[in-house]
Amino acid sequence: MMLSPVLSAAAEAAPVGFALPLANWQLLGQKPMNVVWLAIALFVLFLIAILGFFFIRYGKLWFQAYMSVADVSLMSLIRMHFTKVNPNVIVQAKVMSAQAGLSISRRDGISTRRLEAHYLAGGNVMNVIHAIIAAHRAEIPLDFDQAAAIDLAGRDVLDAVQTSVYPKVIDCPDPSRTGKTTLSAITKNGIELRVRARVTVRTNIEQLIGGATEDTVIARVGEAIISSIGSTTDHFKVLENPDMITRVVLSRGLDAQTAFEIVSIDIADIDVGENIGARLQSDQAEADTRVARAQAERRRAEAIAEEQQMKAKVAENRSQLVLAEAKVPMAMAEAFRGGRITAPNTN
Structure with a gap:
């Protein structure tokens, strides 16, 4: 209250140039x-302008979520704008979840926060939602956390669910991986059998994270088939009952610690190959012949060497005989000179 008289007195005492600013201060004071x-x-x-901007930009998405009972607020859309999250993906995922009958509860369902977190972690939100919806329709237990973990682990969760619903057939061996079209196995009688098998598998979602891939399944099945054929006495039993091999292979539990569950193993084709046993025996016989020839050649060489040694000894003995015969006349002459030998009397 004391400010108005002071400002009035100051305005009267001030020069003309300062009268107008002091009058304005007086107006502000009043x-x-x-x-x-x-x-x-x-x-x-300013706030209305900002809200109007965001409403114009995201109003359509908010209205779509509202009409679909997807529980996406306008503030969530504004937050996505600043956190660099694509609101179209999140709203579409929430709408699909709500329309599919999935739980979108903010506490334990497919909430907006969870979808945003998975998007920021680099996950494929739509792929996860599609997988959960497919699993829900097929009555396969799969929650959002498990699906998101599988997706972030680098596995295709949608393909895994589809493989669980519709089993997948794997060729054993797989020409695209090994370049071979058949497995080569040898029975006990030495006959080669060329086998081509087809393995039907479905995804084991519980072991999808950390489980072995298709390559491990193919390797295990191929090893088991070769081992089973190798334990049979002859190839006729395998040709008569190919299912004997599949029963033995299935009983080994080859799908342990893998991301798949083996449904069946079918022998698609069996061809009789070479007689490996006979060829090995022939090779062994040829090798034995070569060894025998080498030993005979060695003995012949030893005999020739011994013969040469005997000839040398004969020549040495002959030389000694010649030397001995040369000493006989000398001894006779010495005996004549010494009177030990006299000439025979001719009378």
């Missing part, structure tokens, strides 16, 4: 609430 209300009005208009 009505300070008008300025406050003006600032509030400007701030409200």
